[in-house]
Amino acid sequence: MTLKAHLYLSVRNPNSYFAARQYHQLQQSHDIDIEVRTVYPLAIRYPEYFEKNSPLWIPYLIRDCHRYAEFMGMGFGLPKPDPIVQNLETLEISSEQPYIFRLARLLQLSTEQGAGLAFADHLLSLIWDGQTTDWDQGDHLARVARAAGLDLAELDRQAKAEAAEIDQRIFANQDTLHEEGHWYTPSLVFNGELFFSESRYDLALWRLEQHGLSKRI
Amino acid sequence: MTLQAQLYWSFRSPYSYLSTKRYRQIAETWDVEVEVKPVYPIAIRNPDFFSDVNPLWIPYLLKDISRIAEHEGLGLAFPRPDPVVMNNETRVISPDQPHIFWLTRLGVEAASRGKGLAFLDEVSSLIWGSGVDGWNEGDHLAEATARAGLDLAEMKEAIAGREEKLDEIIARNQKDLEAAGHWGVPTFVIDGEPFFGQDRVEMALWRMKKLGLTKR
Numbered sequence: 163m164t165l166k167a168h169l170y171l172s173v174r175n176p177n178s179y180f181a182a183r184q185y186h187q188l189q190q191s192h193d194i195d196i197e198v199r200t201v202y203p204l205a206i207r208y209p210e211y212f213e214k215n216s217p218l219w220i221p222y223l224i225r226d227c228h229r230y231a232e233f234m235g236m237g238f239g240l241p242k243p244d245p246i247v248q249n250l251e252t253l254e255i256s257s258e259q260p261y262i263f264r265l266a267r268l269l270q271l272s273t274e275q276g277a278g279l280a281f282a283d284h285l286l287s288l289i290w291d292g293q294t295t296d297w298d299q300g301d302h303l304a305r306v307a308r309a310a311g312l313d314l315a316e317l318d319r320q321a322k323a324e325a326a327e328i329d330q331r332i333f334a335n336q337d338t339l340h341e342e343g344h345w346y347t348p349s350l351v352f353n354g355e356l357f358f359s360e361s362r363y364d365l366a367l368w369r370l371e372q373h374g375l376s377k378r379i
Numbered sequence: 380m381t382l383q384a385q386l387y388w389s390f391r392s393p394y395s396y397l398s399t400k401r402y403r404q405i406a407e408t409w410d411v412e413v414e415v416k417p418v419y420p421i422a423i424r425n426p427d428f429f430s431d432v433n434p435l436w437i438p439y440l441l442k443d444i445s446r447i448a449e450h451e452g453l454g455l456a457f458p459r460p461d462p463v464v465m466n467n468e469t470r471v472i473s474p475d476q477p478h479i480f481w482l483t484r485l486g487v488e489a490a491s492r493g494k495g496l497a498f499l500d501e502v503s504s505l506i507w508g509s510g511v512d513g514w515n516e517g518d519h520l521a522e523a524t525a526r527a528g529l530d531l532a533e534m535k536e537a538i539a540g541r542e543e544k545l546d547e548i549i550a551r552n553q554k555d556l557e558a559a560g561h562w563g564v565p566t567f568v569i570d571g572e573p574f575f576g577q578d579r580v581e582m583a584l585w586r587m588k589k590l591g592l593t594k595r
Contacts, residue, residue: 222561356442365447
């Protein structure tokens, strides 16, 4: 029997990049259907979080991502451009945000077309794996969409035409994330149980196996 | 060559407890000397922490630590008494803290006797893993201390009158933790690199192997 789970992701969260890869690979090899639920990044939802947290937070996070990627055999680099325009030293978040709304809406639409996890994996790799400068230029995003079986031009058209409605669905995801017990990404929910962070992948897998997770034939 | 590591650690941190058995096992198997550096819990260092943090944090943490313990085959029960006295509904930290100061000083004393990791493991297993009601009563603590190869009565005697000195060491540990790049516990530091959280233990081992760690 196909197990069902859902995964809250934010395109600005480097740990969402790791989780999208891990869970996408799991979905490819095992009989599980993982629905992506897009949320906006902390910088949009809780800009004050950056001031409240320890000044050691961002430097530690960056260091941790570099070695986690190495440990997992994945690439990593700070995105160019950053999906959230922010000065990482002063932590000031720009009032001009040309990327995040388009990206989040594209991810939400990809989910609605049944290809969210593949699209998330390719999109977050493009942004976070350190291989691509100017991921927003040229045909990078179009390739990501194609790799997930989607058409970027069509997604973009819909994202523009229905921006407000799509945002309502993203906000609803943010609400259910809270109701299910967390506020941060990546968070996988299976059978009402939430597993926050890429580092709970093993624990989630253990739980899924207890519920009969099986390999795809 | 023996590697030198430091483990920043608190008696009120369930994740500190959950990481300690594994770090102890690593230190027994591999040629690394782990110097333990007890710090006061975040509730003592920053009493506003619990009112600032997202209200979902504590309920999530309680579920998370239970399943980690189950996964690792470790016991877990909320400590009685809580090493930090806090109103769990209002999350206000009591100005009266009858346990945490002497407990943390004992950790420092154990470290100075070269048995810090064993002591933290045995005592945190008593506080967080045993389910005992009143870990601070009767012979529980003396027995846990003996399992670490130390004598509780003798340690208490050695601490009496030196409390300020030990508190200076604890304050220095807290400064060193931040200087190493983090503020939370457990944080394991090897070659200047901090690994925060019980979920980074295997990565710390991976790093030590890259630094030439050998079996004992």
